[in-house]
Amino acid sequence: xxxxxxxxxxxxxxxxxxxxxxxxxxxxxxxxxxxxxxxxxxxxxxxxxxxxxxxxxxxxxxxxxxxxxxxxxxxxxxxxxxxxxxxxxxxxxxxxxxxxxxxxx
Numbered sequence: 315x316x317x318x319x320x321x322x323x324x325x326x327x328x329x330x331x332x333x334x335x336x337x338x339x340x341x342x343x344x345x346x347x348x349x350x351x352x353x354x355x356x357x358x359x360x361x362x363x364x365x366x367x368x369x370x371x372x373x374x375x376x377x378x379x380x381x382x383x384x385x386x387x388x389x390x391x392x393x394x395x396x397x398x399x400x401x402x403x404x405x406x407x408x409x410x411x412x413x414x415x416x417x418x419x
Contacts, residue, residue: 315366315375316359318383319405323353326393345397348404355401365405372409386412 327349333342359366370379374389385393388411396404 320357
């Protein structure tokens with residue numbers, strides 16, 4: 315599961331790096347770096363880490379936790395606009411958003 319989360323985050327970081335926007339003040343680069351940092355962090359977590367288990371409990375891996383990391387739209391937006399904060403903060407923010415319990419930051 316951690317491989318799936320890390321792969322998703324790396325993919326979104328690549329998407330950010332490929333974006334060309336005039337005068338973005340390096341915002342896309344900051345987002346990409348934050349996501350790459352979070353991907354490396356997630357990759358290093360054991361499968362039974364509470365952060366990974368919380369993602370599973372929130373339904374981020376499909377029915378019964380048997381699929382790849384597939385965020386709902388609100389989580390995808392949270393990830394796509396993540397530009398600062400510690401990697402664990404992103405992983406902690408995902409489950410409540412996935413359950414619809416919180417507004418993304």
